[in-house]
Amino acid sequence: MEDLWVIMPEIVLVSMACIGLLLDLFLSKKNRVITYVYSQLTLVVTAVCCWRFTAYGMTTTAFHEQFVNDPFAQISKLVILTLMFLVLTYSRAYTRDRDIAFGEFHSLSLFCTLGMMFLVSAKSLLMIYLGLELLSLPLYALVALQRDSRTGVEAAMKYFILGALASGLLLYGMSLLFGLSGSIQLDAISTWVHTAQGGSLQVALFAMVFILVGVAFKLGAVPFHMWVPDVYQGAPTSITLLVGSAPKVAAFAMAYRLLHDGMPGFSAQWTQVLMVLAVLSMATGNILAIAQTNIKRLFAYSTIAHIGFLFLGMLVAPVVGYGPAMYYIVVYALVAAAGFGVLLMLSQGYEAEQLDDLKGLASKNPWLAFMMLLVAFSLAGVPPTVGFYAKFMVLNALVDAGMTWLAALAVVFSIIGAYYYLKIVRVMYFEQPVNTYAPAASVDMRITLSVNGLAILGFGLFPAPLFMVCQNVFTNL
């Protein structure tokens, strides 16, 4: 009975999501806005429950230590809920105008959120897999939600098949680890890992590789990145926004649980694997993005490059802590949400997908162009946007851990990356608009997008609060 209080936020979320699913059936088309408001309400109520039902700084576990509510889980959940709030706000007009199943969109998004919440709180292999699948399966359906879009269905097929394969590989690794250690609890596994010898050690390392494959796939690291450009480009933009923001934070949490809680003893080995994945991701992402003309595909490759940087933060985490890595992914998700938000605001009446659709935006809608400028420079890592500090923290962590050469290599790739971010700014500011089409959006979307965009600048001028939140969750554990 005690355990149910621990998962009260999740219970609230699932109940309200199910009610919402039913509610939508009885609403007529013009009352659909009720579904939207109700879904946002669900997120807000869940966030309040997260806040109220747990004392910050304390760790509670439930269900025989399969579910944990430590500061990391609490903050991650709040971040995920905020990002989902942004997603639903930005997606409303887009989803409504294209006759994408509105009610199903919201319900599936809420179920994704539920999966993410379980994933960040997982303390056993089973719970991790449960959360992962609960996150991924609705996502596959969401990518295919626009039934008459050929690219959407193709993207969904690719995502589903590759995702199922990656889940299978992850499960294989998990099963080996279970077989060796005799337990699915991450604590027990980490204890066993510390004392692993000989043949068992070899098999355990073998299992670690499979687990890393699963993690790398979900985040989109090279060489498991093939789904990212196709899904980002093929899915409807609102779903791309969903895929590119909150699940990245959840996937980072999964990596944290598996690597830090589950296999800290192998840190010397998984550090090396992450190093290779990081350098490959940064190289591939940055170089391939240069040739792109489709903005969504460009953002996809940029995501791959950023995940490379995240891995850099993670590989020195055993030495300097996970604060920089968490700060990086939270900042990235925030900025990506703003970027796709701008695209969604432009996509009224047509699909704003090509770089040419941004042409001359500075003349047509200066505020929106400024938001996109902040997004582009933040992703490039130019001060005084928050993206600079995210990169700075990771570089600082690398140098502290004694890997200055890796920091120098990382900045070289950043420079290559700067070129395509400049392309975005160039198209908006330096070129003349080809049409006078100036989109107007609803008030709530404009306000939310402005707050999101200004946060990029605000957190850049005052980086300490957000970073300290990310840092302190790990020192309190």
Next chain:
Amino acid sequence: MQFALPLLSTLIWLPIVGGLLIFALGGQNNPERARWMALITSLLCLALCIPLWQGFDPQAIGFQFVENKPWFPFLHINYDLGVDGFAMPLIVLTCLFTPLVIVSAWRVIEQKVALYMVSFLMMQGLMCGVFAALDAILFYVFWEAMLVPMFLIIGIWGGPNRIYATIKFFLYTFLGSVFLLVALIYLHLQTKTVGTPGFDIGQFAELTLPLLTQKWILVAFLLAFAVKIPMVPVHTWLPDAHVEAPTGGSVVLAAIMLKMGAYGFLRFMLPIVPDACREWQWLIIGASLVAVVYIGLVAIVQKDMKKLIAYSSIAHMGFVTLGIFISFALVNQDALPAAAMGINGAYVQMISHGFISGALFLCVGVLYDRVHSRNIADYGGVVNTMPVFASFFVLFAMANAGLPGTSGFVGEFFVILAAFQANPLYAFFAALTLILGAAYTLWMVKRVVFGDVANDHVATLKDLNAREFGVLTVLAFLVLLFGLWPKPLVQVTETTTKTLLAQIGQPKYALNADLNFL
């Protein structure tokens, strides 16, 4: 000296806030309002420079007008501001040029006026921040942030090939800067091992670093600052950027931005890695002399006036780096007064080059606004239709060539004297500028200004209007003032120069070189 306002913070944030106010008060729909608000804000900042200059004590050692606020305590990054003899005149130079640029663009820029004015105001604030920052990361933030307005200025209001030029400018400068960031993080790590951790530049200067480490850090610093100055061979972005930028952008780029690279030498390189500088002084001196001679020769054959002045900028900045680095050779010979003269000469050259190249770009801008061509071949005999303009143009050209009596002579003279004491060969090559500078500048002036009226465009030229006259008069006055009376400038930098020479005089590396730094 205590002042009612935190003077440096005001000089940084007032233009930025002023810029935001222009947008907030509808400057985008009302260009006149944007212009006037921008002018008033920049003049206000210029007025604030008077207490800055007056309140500055040339005899005091250390930083003045210091402000200290914690900003990011976890990483020991603080909002530390302060000026010494090198930073203060540069801040005044920055605040001086912004009103001039705004006035010169009054009727010339008609598209997106508010954005233009706001970009320059923001750039002014950020550039003051670069000069005033005492914390390495604060310096870096201002250094990088400054690229954004300049990127927009060149790209939106520039010439036909502006997109190539502005992306080249941004990527080139960004390339150097990110290595600077890694070096700064590394230095911070070193401060942790020896005492209180922090990013304070003074703290970095007190570190004892092994020679090999110093050399790596020097490479990182060099990449960042040499691109900015620009030194040969990383100078190729400058001609493109200058040619394609609008007049105001060229002026600010030449007058102030180039000086930031040299300021970086004085603030970062010399105090923090003096031994590596001493070992590799031949490299920098060589590159400086190549800049003076080779780039001078390149300037002679240019057909585009702005490109010619751009190459001339590179050559003059070669003098600056030469003056700074021969101080090592002179300190070795225990010729401290000569070393001080070298650094003083370099500094005076920095300021004077700001005035002169700014003025030259404004002159070319005056011609371009009328004829819309920068090619020398399209002009000839301008003196017949624009005599007042011709007088200014000839004055600034003479200053550029280093005529005694103008500020251009003072810096070059000091540096050549100091170079002669270090090594007569250096002085010989440096003195070639006297011939080459005269060659390219005066030949350009002869072809453009003198002679008979060459074509119809020239025949219908109207002379300077009141605005252009005012702007050029201010600069002419300053060029002559500092040419005839350079004392205030030299006096203000005296103490700082002495401190710097003391810093570079002592070897800093541990005698047992520790190679384990990666």
